[in-house]
Amino acid sequence: MSDSLNLELNSYDESVRGAPHMELPVLDLSLLDSPDLSNVESLAISLRDIISQIGFLCIVNHKVSEKVIAKMTEFSENFFLLPLEEKESLAINRHERGYTAINIEVIEDNAIGGSSRNDLNESFNFGVEYPPDDPRVISGKRMYAANVWPKSIPEFSSVAKSYIFEMERLSKRLLPVWAIALGLKPNYFDHLFDSAHSYVRTIRYPSRPYLEKEELGIRSHSDTSFVTLLPPENETGLQVMDENGTWFWPDCPPGGIIVNFGMYLERLSNGVVRATPHRVIPPISGTRYSMPFFMCPNLEAVIECLPTCYSSTNPPKYKPESFWSFHTNHMSKIYPHFAAKEDES
Numbered sequence: 001m002s003d004s005l006n007l008e009l010n011s012y013d014e015s016v017r018g019a020p021h022m023e024l025p026v027l028d029l030s031l032l033d034s035p036d037l038s039n040v041e042s043l044a045i046s047l048r049d050i051i052s053q054i055g056f057l058c059i060v061n062h063k064v065s066e067k068v069i070a071k072m073t074e075f076s077e078n079f080f081l082l083p084l085e086e087k088e089s090l091a092i093n094r095h096e097r098g099y100t101a102i103n104i105e106v107i108e109d110n111a112i113g114g115s116s117r118n119d120l121n122e123s124f125n126f127g128v129e130y131p132p133d134d135p136r137v138i139s140g141k142r143m144y145a146a147n148v149w150p151k152s153i154p155e156f157s158s159v160a161k162s163y164i165f166e167m168e169r170l171s172k173r174l175l176p177v178w179a180i181a182l183g184l185k186p187n188y189f190d191h192l193f194d195s196a197h198s199y200v201r202t203i204r205y206p207s208r209p210y211l212e213k214e215e216l217g218i219r220s221h222s223d224t225s226f227v228t229l230l231p232p233e234n235e236t237g238l239q240v241m242d243e244n245g246t247w248f249w250p251d252c253p254p255g256g257i258i259v260n261f262g263m264y265l266e267r268l269s270n271g272v273v274r275a276t277p278h279r280v281i282p283p284i285s286g287t288r289y290s291m292p293f294f295m296c297p298n299l300e301a302v303i304e305c306l307p308t309c310y311s312s313t314n315p316p317k318y319k320p321e322s323f324w325s326f327h328t329n330h331m332s333k334i335y336p337h338f339a340a341k342e343d344e345s
Contacts, residue, residue, distance in 0.1 A: 013211040016281055019239055022248040024258065025050045030061040032173055037186070044180035051181065055261035055276030056240050058252035059174075064166045066255075069231045069291075072163040075156050076202040076289055079124055082150060092125060095145035096199070096331065099124050102206070119218045120208060120282050126160050127199025128168075142328060143197065143299055160200065167229055167293035168198050170257070174227075182269060183308035192297040193226075197323070203290040205237060208282040217280035217288070221334070224327045225262035225294040232256070235288035241277040264297065264326070267318045270309040299324040 027046060031039040050057050079087070084101070092098040102122040126147045130137050136144040149157045172193060176186035205217045217237055230238070232255060239247045240260075252258050266275040282288070301323050305316035 010210070012213045012215075016211055016216075016239075016247075017284075019247045019249055021251050022240075022242075023251045024056055024058040025053065026253060026256065027057055027059045027177075028061055029059055029063070029173070032177075040176050040186065041180055043177045047177055047181040051261075051273050054240070054242060055266075055274040056250060056278075057259050058250075058256040059170075059259055060253055060256045062170055062257050064170050064231065064257065068162050068166045071159050072202075072291055073234070073289060075153065075159045076124070076204075076291060078153055079150055079156065079202065080122060080204040080289075082152060086150065086152060087122075087124075090124070090148045090150065093145065093148070094142050096143065097125050097127065097145060098148045102204075119216060121203050121205045121217050121280070123201050123203045125199060125201050126157075126164075128164060128197060143324060163291070164198065164200060164293070167200070168196065168295070171196075171198070171227065171229065171293070171295040178265075182272070182306055184306065192301045193295075195298045197296045197299045198294060199296070200291060200293050203280075203292075205235075205280065205282050205288040205290070207285050207287060209284055211282070215282075217282045220277045220279045222266075222275040222277055223260065223262040223294060224264060224323075224330050225296050226264045226268075227262055227295050228260050229293040229295065230258040230260070231291060231293075233288060233290050235283040235286055237280045237283060237288045237290070239279050239281055241279075243274075247279070262294070263330070264303060264323060267303045267326075268306050268309070270305045270314065270317055272309050296327070297323050299327075 025046075027043060027050070029043070031043050047057075087099045088101060090099045092100045100123045102120065126149075129146050130144050132138075132146075134144065137146075147157070147160075149160075175189045175193065179186050179188040203218075208215065220241065232252075236249060238250060238258070240250050241247055250258065260278060261273050261275055263275040265273045280288075280290070299322065302320050303318065303323060303326055304320040305318065310316050
């Protein structure tokens with residue numbers, strides 16, 4: 001390798017890993033312990049201020065069981081230790097459930113500097129399940145199938161379901177805060193999440209002592225969700241892009257859960273809320289494990305501009321469409337391994 005190429009690679013590694021640190025704004029959810037609506041309104045005022053800054057925050061006193069998080073982390077690590085043949089028998093399907101091997105996933109392009117190089121991670125998706133007699137399940141409609149579980153880890157499904165339950169409960173506690181922050185009645189969002197299509201992606205990032213040019217754990221992207229919740233991790237890796245296009249390492253108090261705002265929320269709010277681009281940097285040593293929880297609405301919920309977020313001088317920027325349509329089209333466009341999945345209405 002030539003000296004000039006070595007210099008270029010070292011420069012890339014230093015520019016990525018040398019990003020500055022920034023403390024995320026913090027919401028203390030202990031205020032929600034009281035039934036007094038004024039406490040929710042107080043949190044909503046704080047959230048409204050954060051919305052105008054950046055699409056990330058940190059929540060503390062969230063009441064998510066540390067034991068549940070620790071158990072899910074343990075079982076995720078055990079899953080990735082399984083033989084490759086067993087993991088590949090659970091290969092990701094058109095319902096976005098299952099395993100994706102390392103160096104398979106590619107983010108093609110997202111208008112914020114993404115490229116088509118493979119991401120350095122392996123992952124396993126699971127989420128909420130629908131009743132087996134649901135007509136959409138029976139018809140095989142995309143996104144409505146059951147999870148696939150590793151047979152050699154029989155307790156995995158119960159641990160995963162406990163984790164989903166805890167994170168979904170936290171997400172729904174925040175809905176009145178979001179509603180009031182956006183000038184709506186506290187229960188405004190309830191009907192959009194009474195059959196929420198929330199899911200989890202457990203991810204393993206192997207170490208990379210030196211990054212080659214354009215090499216990342218996950219490229220720059222935004223999530224399709226309403227919000228995404230990220231509990232504490234064993235290794236740092238997440239980077240966030242600020243409003244000026246500068247990457248930084250987000251700092252969160254110990255035990256806090258990071259929340260980032262998704263594209264569904266951005267569209268509902270007519271761009272008032274920003275679905276902030278973010279990426280993941282592989283650890284220098286060791287292995288990083290991550291378990292983001294994607295809070296998504298009912299699949300048939302229509303993404304339509306909120307009544308408080310448009311006017312005659314600020315008309316809706318996005319056409320109404322179901323979350324199912326928006327999400328599946330976006331995933332097929334961004335991730336080639338979903339592009340081959342058939343379109344269904």
